[in-house]
Amino acid sequence: MARIHPTAIVDPKAHLAEDVEVGAYALIGPEVSIAAGTRVGPHCVIEGRTRIGRDNHFYQFSSIGAMPQDMSHGGEVTELVIGDRNTVREFCTFNTGTFKEEGVTRVGSDNWIMAYVHLAHDVQLGSHCVLANNATLAGHVRVGDWATIGGLTGVHQYVKIGAHAMIGFQGHVAQDVAPYMTVDGNPLAVRAVNLTGLRRRGFSNERIAVIRQLHKLIFRSSLTLEQSSAQIQALLAEQGGDSVADVQLMLDFIAGSTRGLVR
Structure with missing residues (x-):
């Protein structure tokens, strides 16, 4: 059976693999599915139609699968889909999608997502990405594999960030960031190829x-x-x-x- 702390509340309709761990005072909703090896930290809330893959680790106090922060959203049932082996640190917020697109917010696999990161509705985050503390992705943002987004960076809705790109600290990202490039500064500009990455x-x-x-x-x-x-x-x-x-x-x-x- 899943290892569920006695103070956690897990809806009986939720589907948890046998070795999922759920920490103290966590809340898991009825439409949540969590695959093997995943750990949910204390005080996390996982709700909505949310599907989570294998071997993820959600640290304490994150809100995963809440309704989109979109004033046009009419309560339609949309989804959040998360892949495998992601690390999600404290106080992160991931929202479900809207029907402006496919109705799905997606997170790939093997991402390192630091504290206070926000993924808004319909974000499509690739795999092997690093999002530093307080990175904020607005609705419909696309992020390619192996991208790095620096701390306190804000990404405007509908922006695309290419694979292997790197955005420096406190970037104001209102245009698309090409693959392989390092950008930083205010105003944001391409500085060089992301050679280190x-x-x-x-x-x-x-x-x-x-x-x-x-x-x-x-x-x-x-x-x-x-x-x-x-x-x-x-x-x-x-x-x-x-x-x-x-x-x-x-x-x-x-x-x-x-x-x-x-x-």
């Missing part, structure tokens, strides 16, 4: 050299974004191996940007 993830010198070319074409030339994209298309034709996917990721990100790029 890429090297930690095993990117070869050859792959990094191509990403440096992307950085130069988009952020250090006098080309317009349309002209840069044309140059990147030509660069793509010259690539082989993993660099094909790296360049294509940048092209797809630019094509899908609706708020313009931080430059």
Whole structure:
């Protein structure tokens, strides 16, 4: 049986795997599903239609699966879906989705989410991300895999943050952040390629050299974004191996940007 503290309240309709741990004074609602190995700390509230995968750890005082903070939300049943092996520290707030999109807020796997992080309705957070203390993601934000978001950073609704991007401390993010780039400052600007992150993830010198070319074409030339994209298309034709996917990721990100790029 699940290991549930006697002061916790778990609705009998909730589905908890046999080895789930629930701490003191936690509250688990009727539509919650929690897979094996997950730990729920003291005073956590997990409610709504929330599905949580394996081996997650929620520290004390988090609110997971509450209704969206959206004035147009009419009480429709929407979802929060969380993957595996995430660490969620104290006082985090994750909301369910709205029917403005698919009705689902999603969190991937292997994320490190520090205290006071807010994920608003319809956020789509990838895997292997780091969100430092007080990072706040507004509704409909998209975050690619391996992204890092610095402490006290606010991300405007509908913004996209590319894979392997890094946002520095206290960023004001109102435009899309391209993959592989480090941004910081006020106003926010691209400073360099996220070399430390890429090297930690095993990117070869050859792959990094191509990403440096992307950085130069988009952020250090006098080309317009349309002209840069044309140059990147030509660069793509010259690539082989993993660099094909790296360049294509940048092209797809630019094509899908609706708020313009931080430059």
